[in-house]
Amino acid sequence: MSLANGNDDGGGAAPGGNVDFYPTTPAQRTATAWDMAGLWIGLVVGVPSYYLAGSLVEAGMSWWQGVAVVVTAKVILLGPLLAAAQPGTRYGVPFPVLARAAFGVRGAHVVVLLRALVACGWFGIETWIGGQAIFLLLPASLRHSPYATPLSWLATSPLELASFLLFWAVQLTLLWKGMHGIRALQKLSAPVLAMLAALLLGWAYSRAGGFGPMLSLPPRLSPPEFWALFFPSLTANVGSWAAVALSIPDFSRYARSQADQVAGQLGLPLFMGAFAFVGLAVTSSTMVIFGRVISNPIELLSMIDGTLAKLLAVPGITLAVVTTNIPANVVAPANALVSFRPATFSFRGGALLTALTAILFQPWRIFRSTDSFVFTWLVGYSAVMGPIAGVLLADYYVVRRMELDVEELYSSSAAGRYYYTGGYNVVAMATVMASLAPVVPGFLHKVRVVKSVPGALVFIYNISWFFGFFSSVGIYLVISAFCSRRGGRGDCQVNLSSSSPPALEPLLRHWRINCRQFISL
Numbered sequence: 001m002s003l004a005n006g007n008d009d010g011g012g013a014a015p016g017g018n019v020d021f022y023p024t025t026p027a028q029r030t031a032t033a034w035d036m037a038g039l040w041i042g043l044v045v046g047v048p049s050y051y052l053a054g055s056l057v058e059a060g061m062s063w064w065q066g067v068a069v070v071v072t073a074k075v076i077l078l079g080p081l082l083a084a085a086q087p088g089t090r091y092g093v094p095f096p097v098l099a100r101a102a103f104g105v106r107g108a109h110v111v112v113l114l115r116a117l118v119a120c121g122w123f124g125i126e127t128w129i130g131g132q133a134i135f136l137l138l139p140a141s142l143r144h145s146p147y148a149t150p151l152s153w154l155a156t157s158p159l160e161l162a163s164f165l166l167f168w169a170v171q172l173t174l175l176w177k178g179m180h181g182i183r184a185l186q187k188l189s190a191p192v193l194a195m196l197a198a199l200l201l202g203w204a205y206s207r208a209g210g211f212g213p214m215l216s217l218p219p220r221l222s223p224p225e226f227w228a229l230f231f232p233s234l235t236a237n238v239g240s241w242a243a244v245a246l247s248i249p250d251f252s253r254y255a256r257s258q259a260d261q262v263a264g265q266l267g268l269p270l271f272m273g274a275f276a277f278v279g280l281a282v283t284s285s286t287m288v289i290f291g292r293v294i295s296n297p298i299e300l301l302s303m304i305d306g307t308l309a310k311l312l313a314v315p316g317i318t319l320a321v322v323t324t325n326i327p328a329n330v331v332a333p334a335n336a337l338v339s340f341r342p343a344t345f346s347f348r349g350g351a352l353l354t355a356l357t358a359i360l361f362q363p364w365r366i367f368r369s370t371d372s373f374v375f376t377w378l379v380g381y382s383a384v385m386g387p388i389a390g391v392l393l394a395d396y397y398v399v400r401r402m403e404l405d406v407e408e409l410y411s412s413s414a415a416g417r418y419y420y421t422g423g424y425n426v427v428a429m430a431t432v433m434a435s436l437a438p439v440v441p442g443f444l445h446k447v448r449v450v451k452s453v454p455g456a457l458v459f460i461y462n463i464s465w466f467f468g469f470f471s472s473v474g475i476y477l478v479i480s481a482f483c484s485r486r487g488g489r490g491d492c493q494v495n496l497s498s499s500s501p502p503a504l505e506p507l508l509r510h511w512r513i514n515c516r517q518f519i520s521l
Contacts, residue, residue: 036264088249106423239382386468
């Protein structure tokens with residue numbers, strides 16, 4: 001069972017007309033707990049996860065402090081993750097459709113596009129990693145030529161940029177030929193990367209002289225310095241998967257039952273903790289081996305002697321990037337563009353715009369240092385993901401008490417239950433903006449647009465996901481309690497709307513008749 005289901009041709013015109021957005025039928029709900037666990041193993045085992053973990057050692061933590069931060073973050077994230085997955089399994093709807101209940105049929109486009117922008121950024125970062133892998137395979141004479149000298153205005157070298165664009169073009173070519181071959185390779189990527197991680201750990205063990213020397217690097221932070229680093233590091237580790245947690249209904253809608261989706265995802269802290277240990281242990285060992293801490297695994301590979309090591313590692317990294325990057329970071333934004341402007345975008349057109357937008361993010365600037373990747377990119381975008389998740393879950397669990405009218409979710413009629421005011425739930429949109437506003441000064445300070453801001457605002461930025469999530473829950477529930485809202489609580493009665501697409505009506509009737517056992521969960 002493949003959980004990365006994308007639209008190969010972009011058919012359909014809107015959330016209600018795109019077959020990929022229809023509720024899953026019982027026949028489609030075949031994903032077991034092992035499938036859900038496999039999804040997370042495939043996502044967790046990758047270069048960004050390694051780098052995020054290793055960066056904690058580079059910043060001054062010991063290996064065990066780093067593992068504690070990573071595992072704590074994933075345990076915290078598990079709650080919103082499972083909560084967001086529940087409606088996907090219960091009603092069989094993806095994130096763009098579920099978002100209509102809280103944000104309105106048009107407001108949902110806004111949050112889906114914000115989520116898509118994060119995916120575009122990640123596509124660029126993963127593509128940069130693949131390009132760096134290609135760069136490592138180039139002859140030493142080229143890698144040390146003037147073409148490999150960074151240009152100050154570009155922040156990278158022409159040769160590295162060319163490697164990035166080559167890998168970008170390769171991915172786009174594969175995407176143009178369809179998703180089927182990529183999905184077939186997906187099952188190989190996680191085992192291959194896990195094997196490479198084990199080999200890297202074995203190499204570090206051998207070169208450093210055992211786990212004792214490997215893990216001997218002590219914490220280099222005083223208590224005040226540790227806590228100053230702890231909170232943004234915790235936020236970054238939550239934020240690294242906050243976007244996936246938000247759109248987890250895209251995957252959980254294929255689960256056989258709530259028990260399967262819960263059991264399959266409970267292993268996330270364990271998977272991430274195990275892989276984080278590899279990243280932290282190897283990063284710690286680099287101090288013994290090279291005399292300095294190296295947290296970027298691509299940089300580490302460039303320093304390992306021997307062509308064989310590179311010939312083994314680089315194909316594995318590129319395979320993992322291709323099979324993860326396209327399903328995870330292209331399909332969602334491409335489908336979002338199709339649903340937003342169906343007359344303008346086909347799936348291929350949406351994918352091309354996604355790939356072009358990824359270049360505009362200049363991922364080489366994001367991935368060039370721990371500060372830019374961890375404390376600017378991850379902490380920064382989690383400020384947006386937190387409020388959206390807070391509103392979505394508060395609306396579903398508290399306001400609607402987990403009751404949705406599925407047919408109305410697919411209706412764009414002005415008389416529809418989820419149309420609100422002009423297609424927007426003003427309360428939800430205002431809540432997101434109110435929760436995001438206090439984080440903005442800290443972000444502007446981080447990117448050096450503003451020279452100084454009060455310490456309290458810096459702290460709010462450092463805990464941006466937590467602040468956004470919990471403040472949005474509180475604001476949304478308080479305002480909702482005092483507002484007369486159309487469709488404040490979902491109606492259990494399922495009434496087909498005349499505005500639903502004709503092709504959808506038979507499917508929804510079939511879904512209503514055969515899915516009562518899921519609604520009762």
